[in-house]
Amino acid sequence: MSFLAASLLVAQQLLVQERGLGGNTLQPNSPYQNAAWASVVDALAVLPDINGKPFGVAVLIDDRGYFVAHSSSLVYEPLVAKMSGGAEVKLGRIGYDKETQLVLFGAHNWEPGKRQPVRVAPQVKPGELMVATVKGPVRGMLTSDNRPGLFLPSQRFVPLAEIQFETKDVPVGGAIVFDNSGGLVGILGAILKPDHPNQGDDFGNPMGGTGGNAQPAKNAFGPQGLTVAYALGPKILNRVVEGFKRDDHQVEHxxxxxxxxxxxxxxxxxxxxxxxxxxxxxxxxxxxxxxxxxxxxxxxxxxxxxxxxxxxxxxxxxxxxxxxxxxxxxxxxxxxxxxx
Incomplete structure (x- = not known):
């Protein structure tokens, strides 16, 4: 039985432009994904690195100004993020879930009702997905919704969704995954690589997975090569989101x-x-x-x-x-x- 060992993907590049994320915004490949992108782009925020250059992505989950991002998308805090239309928002950490490495940010001087928060999809089925990267939307395909994987550094084995998408030199660490109706189904905080456990190791000493870059998928999908990535499925993601929305921002695992x-x-x-x-x-x-x-x-x-x-x-x-x-x-x- 194979499992997945995580490695962080760094050095993300992006620009924020009017109604989109990226200097050369990629277009979805179907009318459904065009509609999905239009419904979620106003809820996405671009996170800068220490030099002020775009680095990661956060997503609005609550009209009180609550944003969620994976810790791999962060370089420093607090920070000023950019949203569609050139709007800027100052974000400060108000919660953290160590099991999933997801971070909750609160927006300073947030005005409710201006932007629509995303909703977590109740479930995800194999088929097309939209991966909202730092350069815009990329078409993806869910090939499995229950792959056991090792989440580092928490050393926790969790059920993961396996996602394949066409590689276009687009960084995907910290990317946000949506279904074609705009429902949130995952956050790609890391690129994960299938690996094989050593015989005889036990659960208390996780088996020797190796990190590294994502591997191209062997089966064909579209005209280009594939990247395989993994994300927490909507069930676990919904648990984290609902915990973050609580007054104490605590997630109950x-x-x-x-x-x-x-x-x-x-x-x-x-x-x-x-x-x-x-x-x-x-x-x-x-x-x-x-x-x-x-x-x-x-x-x-x-x-x-x-x-x-x-x-x-x-x-x-x-x-x-x-x-x-x-x-x-x-x-x-x-x-x-x-x-x-």
Whole structure:
């Protein structure tokens, strides 16, 4: 089973022009994407580097002047960002989610009602997407909405959306991904590269992924080569956005108090440790239990299980099928909140 190791993409170049982002604004390839771009361009802000040159992108998520960007798009703070029409807005950090490295900014002297915030899409399906880069929109294709991946530096395995798009010498780190109706479906904070784990490593010591540049996809898509990138899907992204909108700007990620590793045989995941007082402990899960399935989904390896658990919502129900002392046992619990 392959997984994804993250590496940051730096040195982004862009210019802000009237009603667009980029000196030579790229045009979408369909009327749907033209309409989607028109509906979201006023919610995008260009972030400068230390020399005042354009570097990254943030997106408006709330009419109170809340913007979200990936930390890889930031060089210094606070900063003055530029929006469509040449408008400038001063942004200061008011929140941060270390699990996803997404940053929440508040705009100084923001006037509500002037620009329409984006909405997070309820779901994303394989098919065409619009990648809003620093030079404008680029046509993309969602090829998978549930690829387990390793998010650095948090060392968290998460479910990711795999996106392919035609390479046109366009930097995409920090790019914002939308569906063709203008719904927010992801933020490309990093270019991620498929890799293969070493045998015998466990979940507590993530397997030796290598960073680096995105790799060209092998299958054909359009007239040019492909870049493959990965983003948090709308389910996790919506969790972060809703947390950022709270008065305390805190994001609630799930926790069940379970530490595990790959077992000696294929398709085996073994419980390594259970946190006292955690949902798993209260449900009766014990060290050395073999986890066979989670919510009726067969467990392939520790990476798959970790990504599945991170996709759960606090307060939801989790059912584990475990094997202990020659018996199959089903345990149920309510997913808790990660307090770290």
């Amino acid at each position: 799930p926790s069940v108090g379970l530490f595990f590793k790959d077992g000696p045989g294929p398709g085996q995941v073994v419980v390594d440790e259970v946190t006292p007082g955690s949902p798993c402990a209260l449900a009766g899960v014990k060290a050395d239990d073999l986890i066979m399935a989670a919510n009726d989904v067969p467990v392939g390896n520790s990476i798959d299980l970790a990504a599945l658990l991170f996709g759960l919502e606090p307060g939801s129900q989790l059912e584990l099928l475990i094997f202990r002392a020659g018996r199959r046992i089903t345990v149920s619990m309510t997913v808790g909140v990660n307090k770290d």
